Amino acid sequence: MQPAVNVLLDSFVGVNWGSSNFRAYRIAADGTLLDEWSQPSGVSGLGREGMANLMNQLSDRWPNHGSVYACGMVGSNIGWQEAPYVEAPSNLKDVARASIGTTIGTVPVRLVPGICCEREFDGGPDILRGEEIELFGLASIRPxxxxxxxxxGTHTKWARFQEGRITEFFTSMSGEIFDKLTASGLLASIVDGEAADGPEFLEGVRQSQEHQLRLGTLLFGARARVIRGLLERKHSASYLRGLLIGSEIADALTIYPQLKGNSIPLIGNSVVCKMYASALTSLGVRAWIVDSREACLAGFRALHVATNS
Structure with missing residues (x-):
């Protein structure tokens, strides 16, 4: 009789596979990162054959890879197979139970479902897919x-977490709006340089809090400021970013007024998170940053344990 295999003692793989990028982590049983591999090969640019080939490459790179978990758009209706959303409020066990076993190429994979919610404050719907791993990673780091x-990020999520459960969230497209506005169109003609924290950024944040004018008018006002010599072209991207991030934070403060005077963790890229942290601090909210990769690793390990316990 063969001895039972304890998969919790083995290394495993976590894959964050979005519409634009593929990121894979080989993770030790204790959560230590053993290796990582990324490709600009999101599911939106790959057919089924392309997705299968990429997973076969992963298997060639890590022949003894152990269990493989994949989150993000690979489990959406444009990915390999749809893993239906779990309804919030939901905890990690709910997500683990709803994961779907499949095979991509020659590799057995568990597809992680996203989460949907009906927001308490307005009854509106929202969805996330991929971010649940980072959120439960934070819960593992800070139980x-x-x-x-x-x-x-491009589509910033503001999620409410309570006793290990994601209860509700809302999404802002301010990152995508900034990218589009500064790439083409009228406002692109006034932008010279990258957005950065500083006086112009914080002025944009301040302007967004006034509530005298809505965002559409404030955004055009950035062009008027440059044309009239009130804003240097090299600082216009920072001002625009401040308007957008500030408007987003204004929504968060309206929905969750208790945030004022409290603290909030920010999960993501350090450069973008630092701008959010600066904006929040200027509005009386303390912020601390959790690296996205650290949250991902912790989240995948927590999922691995929840799936096999």
């Missing part, structure tokens, strides 16, 4: 944490 969490 005592309850409150609001932000994941700054």
């Amino acid at each position: 005592d944490w309850s409150g609001l969490v932000a994941l700054p």
